Amino acid sequence: MIKKQSSNSITEAITERRKALYIRKGYISLLIRIALIAAVGYILFTQVFLITQARGNDMFPAIKDGDLIIAFRLQKELVKDDIVVYEVGDVTRLGRIVALENDEVLLDDSGVFRLNGTPQSGEIVFQTFPKDGYDYPLQVPEGRLFLLGDHRNQTKDSRDHGPVSFEDLKGKVITILRRRGL
Structure with a gap:
């Protein structure tokens, strides 16, 4: 046992x-x-x-303050009207591509934005006035893009800091998640 x-x-x-x-x-x-x-x-x-949050109303009405932005970093081909996330200095911004390399940008006191001699309006409700620092017409250099915010009266964009280098782009916006009181 x-x-x-x-x-x-x-x-x-x-x-x-x-x-x-x-x-x-x-x-x-x-x-x-x-x-x-x-x-x-x-x-x-x-x-x-890239996941980031929109700061300010630079891209209003397309993107509002506080919206969550998802961008694709590996995008190689960019076209006019794409919205991109880019960096100027240490500040991350959003902007719409309005002119590609070698395009001619013309801004004058009438508020009409001309690209290669043709007036551009699209769905932008705000007029586009030039800012001090750059002479127009402006030829966009190789390897750079001319970016504008949709809320043209209150944004800092290529009219302030010039055309943006491809290296300063962080990604192309692919999704916008609206903030609803969060």
């Missing part, structure tokens, strides 16, 4: 150790999966996508 009890206790001890080993392996596997998901998330949201 003593032999039966000791063999049962040995079997139980082995079973308990196996359970503990399986539990430990399960936790290690879970930690590895969590680390892998965190690494993939980090790469996605630092190298592929």
Whole structure:
């Protein structure tokens, strides 16, 4: 009888150790999966996508103060009317591409924006007046874009700091999540 009890206790001890080993392996596997998901998330949201919040009403009415912006960082082909996130100095801004490299921008006191001699209006309700510092017509240099905010009377854009270099672009806006009292 003593032999039966000791063999049962040995079997139980082995079973308990196996359970503990399986539990430990399960936790290690879970930690590895969590680390892998965190690494993939980090790469996605630092190298592929950009998530930022709109500050101010530079792009009003298209983008309002506080809206959450998701931008794609790997966009290679940009076209007129794309909205982009860019950096000037240490300030991150939003702007609409209104002229590509080698385009001619003409702003005058009438408030009409002309691109390559053709008046541009689109859906922008605000007039586009020149600001001090640049002479128009302005030829957009190679490797640069001319960006304007939609709320032309209150924004800082290429009329203030000149055409923006491709290196200063942070991403092309692909999604706008509206803030609803948050």
